[in-house]
Amino acid sequence: MQKRTLALAVALAAGISGCSLMPSAENNLTQEQQVVKTYADVAYATFDDAYLTAVELQKSVDMFLAAPSATGLEELKGKWKIAREPYQQSEVFRFGNAIVDDWEGQLNAWPLDEGLIDYVDDSYYQHELGNPGAELNIIANSQVQIGSDTINFGDITPDKLANINELGGSEANVATGYHAIEFLLWGQDLNGTRSGAGERPYTDYVQGAGCSGGHCDRRGAYLKAAVDLLVADLDWMRKQWKTGESDNYRATLMAEPADQGLRKMLYGMGSLSLGELAGERIKVAMEANSTEDEHDCFSDNTHYSHFFNAKGVQNVYLGKYTRVDGSVVNGTSLSDLVQQQNHPLDTALRQQLAQTQRTLQDVVDLAEGPQQIKFDMMIAPGNKQGEQLLTSTINTLVQQTRYIEQVAGTLGVDALNPDTADHEF
Known part of the structure; x- marks a missing residue:
């Protein structure tokens, strides 16, 4: 996870590339460059x-902080879920593009020790695993100390939150990003592998006598700072991919030989499919029956996160993305290249990508359907239905990655070696 402050983000944006392709040079491209x-x-x-x-x-x-209400909190949770959909589709760009991978931790690091941020239930045990940061409770304390370091949180600002990530060298000390915001909206999910998500009351944000949980003013300040930082970070990243710029990451990428771009695309598809989604996000949680390893553990939104991760892989191969407003961005794709050189392989990968989406749609349907069996219930010991469905999901992701490796060979990208995150499949 990178401790990048807003000031540093501006500096990086100003000087990202020493080797750039002027926007006009994106005309008259080879087919590989078009991809x-x-x-x-x-x-x-x-x-x-x-x-x-x-x-x-x-x-x-x-709006919510100006007039907290139960309805307002539910609307806010809905906005968080909507915001997750495009972000989860963006994670395929993390693997192969160091600029995204170095940046991503500040937005999506997990799991986190929520006791760093706010009050937790007496049953919370994460601090027993050796992370003193899990007991600091920034919202309740204007000064926090770890070892010999004292940090002043009299004012809770985006920069201060960014700089406390990985406090004391622990990756579990996550102060920013989607999951910190998720915890601030839902609170802890104390249901384990039973039905139910977090149940934070809206009164945790009421000012004055109606405040529950204590320190409602600071909790509101924390929520605002975390969301402001999220917006600033996403603004910085979208500009790195914007056309018409001569000094951003897109210009650097387009100036490189096309085969390097193809390698980044395929490595990202394979690594997200295999090591990250099949391994870290599904296999780890399922084998350990661990709700602590559930991706969206406070909101029970994990099924959608997995679905949209896989959708991002499909988007890259097909060269097509459907925007939140319904418009479609598309162009010459990896699929077009492969179809010309090995039509059966292109068909096989297209079919496998579609099968992955169908399998993850089954996960979504089980979570959102009449039974309401969320991901944390699917991984419960003895839940054969959940185990079979998630095992099937892992298997289709593994097969998908095998086809991606074959595509790499067809296109002359040797030794792709997608990241396994040290998992065996």
């Missing part, structure tokens, strides 16, 4: 949607 251009177009649209939906979340936070 990379489509990749950049899809990336920009995805990050732009993530930014725009985060702005709507930011507006809702301001």
